Amino acid sequence: MKRLLILFTVLILLLGVRAAPVIQGFSIDPDEIWMENGETSDVPIISITRSDNETGVRCFSNITAPDGTIFRDLSLIEISPKYHEIEQDTLAEYLQILNLEGVYYVVVFCNKNQISNVESGSFSIYDIETTIEVSPNPSYLGEDIEIIFNLKENGRIKKEGLENFKISIDGEDWNFIPGNPVYIPSKDGYFLEIEDLIKGRHDLEVNADYRGKKVSNLFEINVEDPVQFEITNLDDRTEVKPNENITIRVRAFDKNNDNFRLKKEYLEIEISSDYVDSDYFSISKEGSDYYDIDLKPPSHSGGEKSLKVSFDYNNFPIIEETRKLFYVIPISGRILNYNDDPLNAEFSFSSNYFNKKIKTSNNGSYFDYMCPGTYYTSIKFPHTDLELENLKLDKDEFSDPFSYNFFDEFDLGGIRAASLYFLEISPSFSKGSLNMYYNPQYISNEDNLKVYKCDNWDEGDRKCDDIWEEIDFEQDKKSNEVNIKPSNEAAYAIGNRKFLDPSFSLNKDVYYLDDIVNIQGVIRDDIHDPVGNASVDIRLEGTSKDIQIKSASNGIVSVTMSSPNKEGNYTLSINVEKDPYDDFNSKIKLVVDEKEEISLVTPEAVRVEQGETSSIEISVVNIGQSDLSDIEFSIEGLPENYYSFTEKIPYLEKEEEKKVKIDFSVPEDVSEGTFNGKFKIEFDGRIKEEIFGFTVLKKIQKEGEDDQNQESDTSSTTGKFVLPEISLPSLQFLHKLLYIIPFMAISFAGAFLLKKGKKKSSKNESKIKETFSEIKSQIRGKKEDDSEEN
Known part of the structure; x- marks a missing residue:
């Protein structure tokens, strides 16, 4: 077609x-x-x-x-x-x-x-394919080696056409036995035979002519001693467990001795220079040329050991077979969470010769055998991948070498943790990488994510007995993971740092020199929860005044300090610290002025008879912290024609006292009665007032010299009498008033009795005077007691 x-x-x-x-x-x-x-x-x-x-x-x-x-x-x-x-x-x-x-x-x-x-x-x-078959292979010293050379053309065996065969061994021409080659139909190829090869591996090449072209092929021949011995079942990862025998399978034969059988006397077994006595192993034949040596290994500490089995037979060269053995010891532990629920974990240990994978069971426990040594280790915990380089497992670190725990959304006081991990690695290691997952729904600001480390975590109380230290990390927002360099034992928190949000206030807007400054405050965090045991440092800038205090459990802070003895505007610098919160710094303005204050010492009652004049003195005392000027004095509540005085004090130094004389004069036609008056001082925009009682008494008529003198004494006494100092409308005034009222009644009664004294005997007059003196003494004593109480 x-x-x-x-x-x-x-x-x-x-x-x-x-x-x-x-x-x-x-x-x-x-x-x-x-x-x-x-x-x-x-x-x-x-x-x-x-x-x-x-x-x-x-x-x-x-x-x-x-x-x-x-x-x-x-x-x-x-x-x-x-x-x-x-x-x-x-x-x-x-x-x-x-x-x-x-x-x-x-x-x-x-x-x-x-x-x-x-x-x-x-x-x-044309597709020409050649192949070579060699038998036996391996061959043994003294044996003839048979070679079958096959040729296919387009997939069909060619039974003729091959001529001019040549053989080379290791690149040198080699003679084959005369009469070769011969085509053998059962082999579908040409038969050649060679002899006298020495021990070792040899490269065989067969060349021939076919239809005017050269065809060839290569093959490797292995020539061995007729006596052979080799270990066939042990590699360099064989474990030797405590109190268990090991089985060594060997291939042993003598090609020239059909009755050969392996015996103990042919063997010498050594494990790390410790020879095994023949009583501690047995030999059993397992098929053609194979034997099992059941061996009780000598006691050794855990670790890598060397096995050497020497075969010494009939003056043949000694054959030595070596292998690595790993004496293993049990490794066990249990991985539980904070509620003692089991956790899944997978451990992978690898070294140049020893590899092991261990998984936890359903109850969180694991058990296997490990060889002490140095490993690259990979551990998968829930939400965590741990890789450790050069982890050194010593024989004393095979019981619970790893502890792990994790928490979601854990409040650490100053840290709002989305995830908290605790990891304890008993063995030492040179370098590590720890990948930890965090739940983004518990992160307030992923761009401001932080990782903190506590080197002294109390697993029982679930608290850090040290400080939370911020550490470097790499973040993968797509997988919601962070990567850090782990240490042997630490807790790691992933989250956002809280910040302190305290508030402070002063009890006054302005303070006087050497005044008492009361500072009140509450320490809270950014979600307004109180923060106890925070360190508070309050310093008055420009002075040596500095106070350190801890906040109470409810966050309350209350301190006092004295104000400076010099007026001015000052600054209170406040610093609040508590690990791991962000520090708080604030400043409060403190104003200090000199106190301007006057004490006004006045009578609480003034009495003047109709048509009479009476004078009193009041004391004006500068009890403040600065000199005063332009002090104005006035009286309110009385007609201006009832009194006269100097209205102004030009200057009053600090702690200075000045007297102000006041003359009272009452017209004769004024009715009897009591008025409320007020002494008033004005200075620097401030006012000081004291209330007093002003009583107009009925003028007493004279009936004789004695009467006149008596009345004159009475009038003078009444007009100039100064009552105890009170301050209306205080309770103190009411207290003192209890003593004033009876005294006033007795005074009027006494005056009345004196006026009528002419009709009474001198004996009665003397008794009245004594009574009057006792009452005055009692009032004076009570007043002194009240002054001491105040």
């Missing part, structure tokens, strides 16, 4: 020939190509020659492969005038891609002005 298609194509092209370029010669050389063991050795040269004198001629070729694939429009390059050739590299690439044996059909055409001339031909590719 393919040939008909090609011929049809040629006929169609020939129909259009009109003054076409003339192809004088067409060749394919070689037309038979070998593809030996999958590789093509040659590429055919496809060329044409032309006899015409045309210019601008273009030549092309189509090649149809054995599977029907067509390589179209392969250009024939004009190498010289009228000589064209397919480019070799392009054709080689196509043939390599197909890699098919079979017949390839070639059509070549040259054209000019759409007029073509065509030639056709073919070439074949």
